[in-house]
Amino acid sequence: MASQQVGLITSSDHLVLSINEELRKLDPKIKVPERFIRVSQDPAPVLGTSIPAIPTVDMKKLVSEDTKDFEVEKLHSICIEWGLFQLVNHGVSSSLVEKLNDEIEGFFKLPVEEKMNLKVRPGDVEGFGTVVRSDEQRLDWGDRVYMIINPIHRRKPYLFPELPSSLRETLEAYILELQRLAMTLFDYLGKALMLEKEEMGELFEDGMQSVRMTYYPPCPQPELVVGLTPHSDATGITILHQVNGVEGLQMKKDGVWIPVSFRPDSFIVNIGDILEILSNGVYNSVEHRATVNSTKERMSVALFFNPKFEAEVGPSNTLLNPNNPPLFRRVAMEKYVKDFFSRSLNGRTYVEHMRIKPGQAGNTTSS
Ligand SMILES: O=C(O)CCC(=O)C(=O)O
Numbered sequence: 444m445a446s447q448q449v450g451l452i453t454s455s456d457h458l459v460l461s462i463n464e465e466l467r468k469l470d471p472k473i474k475v476p477e478r479f480i481r482v483s484q485d486p487a488p489v490l491g492t493s494i495p496a497i498p499t500v501d502m503k504k505l506v507s508e509d510t511k512d513f514e515v516e517k518l519h520s521i522c523i524e525w526g527l528f529q530l531v532n533h534g535v536s537s538s539l540v541e542k543l544n545d546e547i548e549g550f551f552k553l554p555v556e557e558k559m560n561l562k563v564r565p566g567d568v569e570g571f572g573t574v575v576r577s578d579e580q581r582l583d584w585g586d587r588v589y590m591i592i593n594p595i596h597r598r599k600p601y602l603f604p605e606l607p608s609s610l611r612e613t614l615e616a617y618i619l620e621l622q623r624l625a626m627t628l629f630d631y632l633g634k635a636l637m638l639e640k641e642e643m644g645e646l647f648e649d650g651m652q653s654v655r656m657t658y659y660p661p662c663p664q665p666e667l668v669v670g671l672t673p674h675s676d677a678t679g680i681t682i683l684h685q686v687n688g689v690e691g692l693q694m695k696k697d698g699v700w701i702p703v704s705f706r707p708d709s710f711i712v713n714i715g716d717i718l719e720i721l722s723n724g725v726y727n728s729v730e731h732r733a734t735v736n737s738t739k740e741r742m743s744v745a746l747f748f749n750p751k752f753e754a755e756v757g758p759s760n761t762l763l764n765p766n767n768p769p770l771f772r773r774v775a776m777e778k779y780v781k782d783f784f785s786r787s788l789n790g791r792t793y794v795e796h797m798r799i800k801p802g803q804a805g806n807t808t809s810s
């Protein structure tokens with residue numbers, strides 16, 4: 444039987460792409476179009492046997508007087524060694540999380556024409572769809588919507604306010620809960636790094652926050668594609684929730700891809716570029732990617748927590764001394780965001796771009 448091509452929806456300017464709804468009902472004989480094929484992109488092996496358990500941080504232990512010293516130590520070594528952990532006993536109610544799951548599933552099931560009302564506009568990166576920067580760009584096997592959610596005046600009037608009202612309300616409640624959680628985590632990360640007491644709060648309170656919701660359809664040849672290109676997050680921390688329990692996240696550790704398995708009632712927290720820079724390289728902004736499978740659709744929602752737009756990002760002065768000079772340049776947050784948005788997701792390129800090269804001054808801003 445002749446192989447069928449999977450339909451793609453592109454906007455007239457070819458900036459935006461979304462995988463057609465028909466992917467849901469894919470005939471297993473359908474061949475993956477060339478533009479999705481990524482096999483040779485990252486040949487790092489995937490650990491198949493004796494997969495190490497993803498480390499766990501227990502929020503209850505972190506905040507309890509009796510256990511917090513031990514848990515902060517643990518948090519510190521996990522952020523150095525892994526840059527990623529599952530957060531249990533996070534205190535976000537399971538009924539809110541279940542409601543959010545239903546809403547996100549409902550959103551991705553909407554007719555594509557409705558979702559395209561939220562499509563990324565030319566020159567922008569926020570909205571529904573993937574920005575396609577060149578004809579050669581290989582595409583991810585997923586549909587996604589990305590938007591800034593905080594500060595509120597930075598919300599695009601045609602995005603967050605235009606989400607279906609029940610999704611918007613649930614997401615709003617979830618964002619509030621996760622803001623609280625993220626600030627608590629920043630507080631303990633500051634303790635773990637032995638920063639000045641107010642340093643984390645001043646940087647991240649009322650910070651720039653964004654959300655990405657992603658839908659990964661089943662793929663007839665999952666080994667040929669990726670759901671989300673390998674990347675590190677340009678954030679302080681990211682809190683990821685896997686909507687329908689289907690796994691697919693992988694992280695790179697010591698040059699090897701490790702499947703990230705976690706308790707369904709936990710969140711995955713990962714260290715982003717900004718915390719690697721702030722900690723002067725002590726913490727690791729972990730490279731990760733999403734894989735897909737042949738039978739099950741997968742969905743995730745990631746909340747990204749960044750410093751406030753007015754802040755300057757750079758290694759914390761508390762950590763610097765003549766024996767520990769800055770490893771990264773300083774940059775105004777506003778510029779950092781602009782630079783990041785002008786690039787495609789791709790490995791750890793941005794954090795490496797911020798690294799001071801031998802002979803380079805440490806106080807220059809990113810170019
Ligand atoms: O879907 C996932 O598991 C990963 C999502 C992610 O890494 C992101 O949105 O930045």
Ligand SMILES: [Fe+2]
Nearest residue numbers: 674675676731
């Ligand atoms: Fe990510």
